[in-house]
Amino acid sequence: MPTPSSTPESASPSAPESAPASSPAATPESDPAPTPNRPHEHRDIAESFGADPERYDRARPRYPEALVRRIADALPGPDVLDVGCGTGISARQFQEAGCTVLGVDPDPRMAALARRLGTDAEVATFEAWEPGQRRFDAVVAGTAWHWVDHAAGVAKAAKLLRPGGLLALFWNVADIPADLAEAVADSCERVMPDAPFDFRAALTRSVVDGYQSFLVRAADGIREAGGFDEPEQWRHDWEFTYTRDAWLDVVPTQGAFTRLPPDKLAEILAAVGTAIDARGGTVTMPYATLAVIARRT
Secondary structure, three states: OOOOOOOOOOOEEEOOOOOOOOOOOOOOOOOOOOOOOOHHHOHHHHOOHHHOHHHHHHHOOOOOHHHHHHHHHOOOOOEEEEEOOOOOHHHHHHHHOOOEEEEEEOOHHHHHHHHHOOOEEEEOOOOOOOOOOOOEEEEEEEOOHHHOOHHHHHHHHHHHEEEEEEEEEEEEEEOOOHHHHHHHHHHHHHHOOOOOOOHHHHHOOOHHHHHHHHHHHHHHHHHHHOOEOOOEEEEEEEEEEEEHHHHHHHHHHOOOOOOOOHHHHHHHHHHHHHHHHHOOOEEEEEEEEEEEEEEEO
């Protein structure tokens, strides 16, 4: 069986779905999803993923190869800036597609691992980062743009992009199966009764549908900023079957759990592991990789 870090081969583009009126809420099965309450200001969460960068790089899913190729083939040149590059997961995929990639990330632990794994990375938030005279053919962000001030981020991307360059924002989003969602919600409510998440409500609705509303807002922000052609929405659907141990490796890398004390995290992992055992030791996770793409005029 392939590992969770392998590129899904079943991904294929499809037309974007209409976005619901409700906005996504933070859930334990994805990073805290973008909401109107300015998530980029929650730096404690945004910079908590570097607690175990090796696990993050090992466990987090890669992006569909078809999406990476589609972006790379549309560029006027090879130079890519990866915003919120983390450990360099998407950066390495763009490098494999023939691009030259520079990463920027606010967490020195994540950037250090990215450099060890072959991606040049600088430490700063995107808003504060000083590019000097450097310009790029693409500014990309993989599951990271919700940690950026959107208005400032789009304006900065416009200045950094060469004419014809792409702003490419994309997210891997999973909808957890219902039986596993119940087990996660039960354990979270028991272990984290005062958490600022409504776990059960968040887990019983489609996170993918919720992100669609965020993509609409992201596209609106690009239009309002000016300097770009009409934004496009792309969607690649795929799935991955995790073993029990592979999924338990993913859970601690998710935003709801990155700051939990070890004893509380262990209790949640035990409950999730029991639920996966009850379904035969594996869980097939449906993913959608959602993207907003805009070309610099």
